[in-house]
Amino acid sequence: MAPPAHSSRSPSPSQPSGKGEVSDLKSQLRQLAGSRAPGVDDSKRDLFKKVISYMTIGIDVSSLFGEMVMCSATSDVVLKKMCYLYVGNYAKVNPDLALLTINFLQRDCKDEDPMIRGLALRSLCSLRVPILVEYLVGPLASGLKDSNSYVRMVAVIGVLKLYHISSVTCMDADFPAILKHLMLNDRDTQVVANCLSTLQEIWTAEASNSGEASRERDALLSKPLIYYLLNRIKEFSEWAQCLILELVAKYVPSDTNEIFDIMNLLEDRLQHANGAVVLATIKVFLHLTLSMTDVHQQVYERIKAPLLTLVSSGSPEQSYAVLGHLHLLVMRAPMLFSSDYKHFYCQYNEPFYVKKLKLEMLTAVANESNTYEIVTELCEYAANVDIPIARESIRAVGKIALQQYDVNAIVDRLLQFLEMEKDYVTAETLVLVKDLLRKYPQWSHDCIAVVGNISSKNVQEPKAKAALIWMLGEYSQDMQDAPYILESLAENWDDEHSPEVVRLHLLTALMKCFFKRSPETRKALGIALAAGVADFHQDVHDRALFYYRLLRYNISIAECVVNPPKQAVSVFADPQSSEIKDRIFDEFNSLSVLYQKPSYMFTDKEHRGPFEFSDELGNLSTEANVSAQKVEADDKDLLLSTSEKGDAGFPANGSAYSAPSYDSSKSLSASSTSSDLVILETGVLHQASPSLAIDDLLGLGLSTTPAPAPAPPLSLNPKAVLDPGTFQQKWRQLPISLSLELPVSPQGVAALTTPQALIMHMQGNSIHCIATGGQSPNFKFFFFAQKSEELSKFLVECIINTSSSKAQLKIKADDQNSTQAFSVLFESALSKFGML
């Protein structure tokens, strides 16, 4: 309620005192407390209102607690409500006083008016005072059985409140079981919806420490419940419909008929005026059809119109949320939207955040057929008075240029921007022209002619200045004035207010220029190196010194280092890995889409939402994070190293994408060497039949393990690759092909004190761990493996309970027929570790 609920013990001096008024109120309340005069309720109302208004603006009125409670003996509902509001706000900071309220709240819970019963129960559960939980159980239990649906509705959420105050009390009273019953039997849909929310939250929280709870949570996805809810979906409020749809999106239908039944049933939800319902429905459609390529495409066609309607019919804020989702879809299927590009033209009065998304969308849908129109439109925005949009539009033109094969017309337009002579347009354009030249060096002639005419004095933005300097260095042989412009920049080294990026570029550009036109550049280079060595910025200092020593050592080697022949950049790195994109798609209709980050990057584990895929895979976050960073790092390298990647002939998915490696422990040298050997192996063995050879290699590495088992009929790919997003998706889609329980040897139990060892061992057997979790005595592992010569994969969930010495395995496979063979392999790997 009122934000600064300072307790009376620590009055803040800055706060409006209101002390006189509060004590005034206090005495007035006292007078009224016992009075039974007619009209007393009206005066009470006025006083209560005053109290509440003080509370809202932040004056501490907690000292009135006693008086407020005394006055609460009334049959006037308005008065009661205000009193509840007051109590709910101050109970937490005054637990002792809160005890005073229990009495009248409990009495009200038995009132004959269901309204009062419900309100009292809600207030009682909202006190959030742990010492009072014992008083909640009784009223809650009778509330859940109340004949009035309002009371039941309140009671169900009350159970959740109780759970958050004291989960033990809640579980001991067996409330979840009662809710489960209510969920399936109550006539009132809001009661059912509240049961669902409550159970989801409780089971999700409990799942980490109880196997039963996680089974209960999985049971929420069972066919009977899903069908029960789906069949009644139209009776639910639109908000409850969202809840149900969110649940259905996690459901795995057993066959395609079921998928079509669900989609037909939900078809008309796409025409709902509430965007949240439409998006939740779309999520169901997309996720159900993931494995059915044709139908999936049809879904895209089907959802296009409703999405576009939501974009234009709602508030700008709602448009933003929907556009964010459209953007995600456009990125996945640009072709599908390529004829609808006009929908993404900006409207005059749209807020910046909507326009920006639309520009990104235009960039994404641009292809041969529509580029001309799109770029023409973007050029209009570039001339716009709205500077941020103008900048974004120019960037969009540049991005389109970089993704097209025929850039002829676009280059002309970009160069025209430079003639507009607006500083910010010039600045943005220079950055783009630089990137363009890195990809299409053949355009250098045209570009340089125009760039050469730009006075460096008109370019102030660091990024633009750096781009201009880069071009001056790179094309100094074609730009007559290059050495002199660079010289004047070097001479004004100290006037340069912009950050180090400009100075770094200036050093490099002068070096390049020096190798091409040394007599003219010599002086400038000397000035720059001297200034650079004296620079206070470490990087600038280091680079200057490095160049200086390089030049002294050997000029021709220096040239090789600074100015080697370059190859054009073929594809600029995508800042987002496909793994992250898939993960965001998995989290459709959530904030992940708007932030363009998977949820683990911006939420703590406990708040990941009730049905974020799995549970245990939540633990995955840290690992996924690491591997994501790894991938990012690789992308960056890629950007610098131009097109080497293609030439060297490495397989597309190099080492960086393989399962997380745990090279920390030296003792298990076998697999860590193998991971060091990655490049060598793939390089050398590329032409030969790789899988066999690698198996041998690993066999060698594993020679320390006693007596290798007889060669299994199935061979696995030691370099199998699977990102967590795909794993989750597959895990959800595939049926369990085999589940079994195995006894675990005492030795195995002991070994699990360091689960890492098991993971390493399994990896040595080409079975990769993608996530682990749990605490003693329950350990949970997710493994995957891939057949050596095909893409077919196996997924395993392995739960080892050390106290019961049992291991439970669930195996899912792309190719059901080889499940048996795989399980043999898996067991033998486990037994080699001494587990069984």
Added chain:
Amino acid sequence: MISQFFILSQRGDNIVFRDYRGEVQKGSTEIFFRKVKFWKEEEQEEAQAPPVFHVDGVNYFHVKIAGLLFVATTRVNVSPSLVLELLQRIARVIKDYLGVLSEDSLRKNFVLVYELLDEVVDFGYVQTTSTEVLKSYIFNEPITVDAARIPPLGPASIFMQGSQRMPGTAVTKSVIANEPGGKKREEIFVDIIEKISVTFSSSGYILTSEIDGTIQMKSYLTGNPEIRVALNDELNIGRGGQSIYDYRSSTGSSAVILDDCNFHESVRLDSFDVDRTLSLVPPDGEFPVMNYRMTQEFKPPFRVNALIEEARNLKAEVTIKIRAEFPSNITANSIVVQMPLPKYTSRATFEIEPGAAGQMADFKEANKKIEWNLKKIVGGSEHTLRAKLTFSQESHGNIMKESGPVNMTFIIPMYNASGLQVKYLQIAKKSSTYNPYRWVRYVTQANSYVARL
């Protein structure tokens, strides 16, 4: 699931604050407001805080309504469109109960607002946003504020301006307040509101055009009778597999072709395919019955031509011409035409056509814009504005590229561009004398009406 809800004034004052789950720290209102206010400086290029952002693991959602900020926070990765929609609905429910939505009315009625908030959301979970359902839980009575001083809100509010046909208090009446006479007036409002977007190229050719329409309803009928709304017989929805920008299919036929539409929860479409009628039992309060979108070619209500010509000696001349292309029995009002000028424009003098009343032209020095206001434009008429500009420096390059585009806003009551009509509005009769007032009103507004130079 949300954790907190609050309403802040434009200055950042707390008007209403409700913490549902106690998961987010108390200072969230300040953190939020500071972030929104200083967004531009922190993020440099982002001109405006997006409706959703996160700070330290807390997600903030906000919508701006009637100059107020409606905000929700949560730590959970929820559906953004759900929360943003919820915020809109909360605003609508509050407006339904208070009659007007303003800082003043909220402050006067905060106890009632808290009462509503307690029933709308419980422990972060939405319970109901139906004005109708909420009625049975609400006991406070609204304290009305003077509606005249309140800036109008929402699309329907345009009916309040200068149109004497409507009872002035209709849209600012609380759903639970009684009329002074003690008896409620039986009436129902059905508004067909269309927002049109048109972009003209420099040669006057239509580059893009779109209509976003809403059939909005506000019912004050007792006993919730069933209502049938009949639309045009020749109404098609969807355009088959064709690209929606393929105009050929529509020429020569009188059919109204909507690209797509959606409907309110309460609408039943049983006979929609047969006779294009919607049947519904309207809940209390204001709600959209149907939203629709149309890109079928339509006749824009105004043609706009603008020209800028450079003369010698740091001078230029601008001509803006608008022609109203709707019937002469219809009048547009509140017309504003704006045109950005080159940054180095120092002065502008205007020449308004002789005999024009209710016109005003102005040069906005601060953002270098011409603003031309016209009180009303009668269908079929044409108006021209000429302006002489003085520049402070020589223009380099293309003066056309440094000015424009012209944009225009207007309201045209009793007119709609799409041709969609409510043919009749049938109210299930309770008795032979029962004959409530029915108001079917059309209005067209400019959304983005732009002419390029």
